[in-house]
Amino acid sequence: KNEVEQSPQNLTAQEGEFITINCSYSVGISALHWLQQHPGGGIVSLFMLSSGKKKHGRLIATINIQEKHSSLHITASHPRDSAVYICAVGTALIFGKGTTLSVSS
């Protein structure tokens, strides 16, 4: 069993839809990261969470340390949100396999 599990693996949405990506982990952590990777490889750090909830624009990330679970939400999704979203935990990051999101107009 992987230490970091993401679901769903693939996600297709229509522009404007509310998106949720889930991440569960089995190791003790000090922080959880949500990352975005576009085709071509570049990775951008979206959030680092150790508790509660963070919001940046249309993106919201939550974490429940007791349940070892985090969610990334995208409100009013847009085609430019199409990317791979990766959950990672720990100092020497352990990555999930990523969720490929495709938003069509």
Next chain:
Amino acid sequence: DAGVTQSPTHLIKTRGQHVTLRCSPISGHKSVSWYQQVLGQGPQFIFQYYEKEERGRGNFPDRFSARQFPNYSSELNVNALLLGDSALYLCASSLDGTGKADTQYFGPGTRLTVL
């Protein structure tokens, strides 16, 4: 301010050769981490360096080595290349690499192809 930079962008090598990849962290960042991302998979941790000392190492063979210089830039070296070493190699820098309140900033990666 410049972000994390990596060189070269792309590289093609043949089996058995040696390769050196380079990374320059964001100014002021003292920790550099290296990751390998094979096509279709999530990145895998290779090394973390902080203040020129190895702080962590992932499950990679001894053919992989790295070092960090006094200016905090870093090199990743891979000897005796195998076809399976073909991947995107990502470098990330952070202030101190503790992970507790320390966002990692990723470079664009070096795409290595081994023929």
